[in-house]
Amino acid sequence: MSNYHTPVMLHECIEGLNIQPSGTYVDVTFGGGGHSREILKNLGPDGQLLAFDQDADAQQNIPDDDRFTFIDQNFRYLKNFCRLHGAVPVDGILADLGVSSYQFDQAERGFSIRFDAALDMRMNQASELTAKQVVNTYDEASLHRIFGIYGEIQNAKSLAKTIVTARLNAPLNTISDLKNAISNLIPRGKENKYLAQVFQALRIEVNQELEALKDFLEQSADVLASGGRLVVMSYHSLEDRLVKNFIAKGKFSGEVEKDFFGNDQKPFDAVSRGAITASEEEIKNNNRARSAKLRIAVKK
Template sequence: MSEYHVPVMLAECIEGLNIKKDGTYVDVTFGGGGHSREIMKHLGPDGQLLAFDQDADAQQNIIDDDRFVFIDQNFRYLKNFCRLHGAIPVDGILADLGVSSYQFDQAERGFSIRFDAELDMRMNQLGDLTAKDVVNNYTGAELHRIFGIYGEIQNAKSLAETIVTARLNAPIVTIADLKNAIINRIPKGKENKYLAQVFQALRIEVNQELEALKEFLVQAADVLAVGGRLVVMSYHSLEDRLVKNFIAKGKFSGEVEKDLYGNNNRPLDAVSRGAITASADEISNNNRARSAKLRIAVKK
């Protein structure tokens, strides 16, 4: 597991869940199993942990314990599978969003700008859409949209136009092909940051990450028991904004709705004031912790 992925803010996540020995908990981003193993340590013989992961590679880390149930699905199906396993309501839900260190380090998966490989970026390796499909088949307007919204790239329109022109000569198949195609659009001295934004935009589109996150958050509020905890860690502002808004307002945009008596009509209350960030020591030992933001909420 340690080679697969080092969990970020592990102690803070476990504290946020406020685990009861006989409770039912869900880790919706199992990955290397680091968070799940720590949760299991706090459960008694009557406790239960369900773990979701859509990446087949995560199954190599499955925990051999009768209290543990592995579900090979995207967390957007949280409610259906909790119901299937008779696990509603649950006492706590943990989500560690984004790509695992393991996925970044597998060159052939196409997640990292450090390697050359085919443009893939599927978290679910059985998924139909790849980054190669997006780059070669999306219209200029569609590429402009995803680079502007998901990558927050300043020159998103000219970047999209450059890709559309480049693919007329030959398909853009590999990471190197993409880098070569857009080299004149990359700001000097900011190559790594810019490419990271391009890759983030493609990855979010391929995996429908923001749509899945919205569906998950709404379902999490439904399946939690009163007093149950939601613990979510995100790594970029798009995810964190959705989590922050849903906890504060019970929705993703607009103002919080009120009931007939003027009370705020939202299912969750924030436990932490603002986002929790990693300590300087943790960041020095695990660079991935640098951008992590942890938010904790309780079901009203």
């Protein structure tokens, strides 16, 4: 499925991994397989690649290659499954966070504001929690928190109250139901941006994206060999902040801890100063690259 998803900053990601031909690598967000296929091109006959993806649709893209192992799981289980496959330690880990173009384009998945469909937004279609359940069953305080923190929406409190009031008349089952219920709160001229923030908040909650990212980052330090590379690409500030803090401090908030001798207690050193962003040319060809931030670190 070549139209599944165009990988963002492909060259920069592969360069960041610093691939050794006989090494073991992990692509924790397989998706359309674009990054995985490029990693395989750089591996020799003894190299090994493991790839994670919880979306059943991604399995249509699995390459026919003896060096490749597909793991049908969320990347928050990185350590367990790398151990299960006898692949610890690994030489590099790549994560391309967010939703693939393919998922956005599948109307029935409910990720996109462009279509009308059931409020779903599950990346793993076997999981139970959907966006419909969030908007219809969460209390006002919980909705306020989700929209305020995950969506960074300014009128999050009013938004939560409006949804709770609207669902008293009839459940909000579809994207149209939700849009109609909150239409009076959407700023004129900024409709798409506002709705994108609402959808982002719901998607993060449904998929527990930030919790999964934290689990993954902490485990990456245990799974990587000394000198191994961690390459992470994020698409919004909440994700990027977690990645940046973990690389810089070995934790997600507060100051870096020091040992008895005053040495920093953190597993990684940043390879790139600040985040790497896509070129103007790439952004022109692939709009999704506009918000991408790539961070590369090496395990101490």
